[in-house]
Amino acid sequence: MKSRSILPIIAFIGLPSAALAQGHADQDSGLQVTISGGIVSAPSFVGDDDYQTSIFPNVTLRYGDRLEASLRGIEYTAIIGDGWKAGGILGYDFGREEAPDASDFMISGEASTDLIGLGDVDGTIEIGGFxxxxxxxxxxxxxxxxxxxxxxxxxxxxxxxxxxxxxxxxALPVFFGVGPKISFGDDAYNSAYFDVSAAQSAASGISEYDAGGGINSYGLGANVMVPLSAQTSLIGFVDYEQLTGDVGNSSIVQERGSQDQVRAGVFLNYTF
Known part of the structure; x- marks a missing residue:
């Protein structure tokens, strides 16, 4: 699904160390705008074994150390203290199309036809916290x-x-981060993306499947950030996930894709 391919990409833009490394003023001083552009290679949907490489633009707005808005959504930090932060999220899941058109931003790969017959999953407004x-x-x-x-x-x-x-x-400082991660979903979430009903099976040729909730993936991510000037930085990332549980066993993944998912990209950021 497109949004799940996008979210890890957005998460690596604007690392917490980036503002310090570039000598920006403290975030309490007001509004910061970061314009990003880069190239990303990722599966065409979560669980696919075919990859697309695309140009990827993004804009991130930050106000002080409390408010951030980007394609990930809007995050408001309500609690800060002793190393802890907590707050709320208003986001948007972009959904998934059964037969997406080739994007104008795509530079290699093809629009996937693997999901024809399953129907679209509409975009969803989400609320949450962190x-x-x-x-x-x-x-x-x-x-x-x-x-x-x-x-x-x-x-x-x-x-x-x-x-x-x-x-x-x-002669340039390189800031890096590396570590593990897991994702999870309940029955309703996993069913929306990984169920295959009898009618969908007949239309798509994919075996019927009923996905339950649980751990969806585990993996490892790494990123680097190189400040090129007071406003400009170069960011690269690579991200590996192994789909597991009911998601990894879904007939969509087993018959049309792969449990192994890799995403990688390079971005140039300009902050003002």
Missing amino acids: VAYEAGPFAAHFELRQGVDGGHDGLHGEARAQYRGRFDAM
């Missing part, structure tokens, strides 16, 4: 999102941890 903790080089993040209007009415989320550090390369 808790984050940092202690020295270690950071952890946990979030939940509940669908309230649209293609799914389920609950899903993820938990991730990172070790962060710095090294120098060619």
Whole structure:
């Protein structure tokens, strides 16, 4: 599904260390705007074994250390103290099309036809919350999102941890983060994307399947950020997930795709 391919990409843009590394003013000073552009390679939908490479634009708005808005949604940090942060999320799950058109941003790959017969999953407005903790080089993040209007009415989320550090390369500082993560969803969420009804099976040729809730994936992510100037930085990432549980066993994944999912990209950020 498109949104699940996009979210890990957005999560790596604007690392917490980026503002410090570039010498920006403290976030309490007001509004910051980050314009990003890059190239991303990712499965055409979660569970696919065919990949697309696309140009990917994004804009992130931050106000102080409390409010952030991007394609991930709007996040408001309500609690800050002793390494902890917690707040609310208003987001949007972009859904999934059974027969998407080739995107104008795609530079390699093809629009997938694997899901024809399954029908579209409409976009969904989601509300949720997050808790984050940092202690020295270690950071952890946990979030939940509940669908309230649209293609799914389920609950899903993820938990991730990172070790962060710095090294120098060619006289430039390089900031990095690496660590594990898991994702999960309840029956309603997983059914929206991984069920195959009798009618859908007849239309698509994919075996019937009834997905339940649980752990959906586990994996490892790594990213690097290189400040090029006071406003400009280069960010790269690679992200691996193994689909598991009822999602990994879905006939969509087993018959038309792969449990192994890899995403990678490079972005140029400009902040003002």
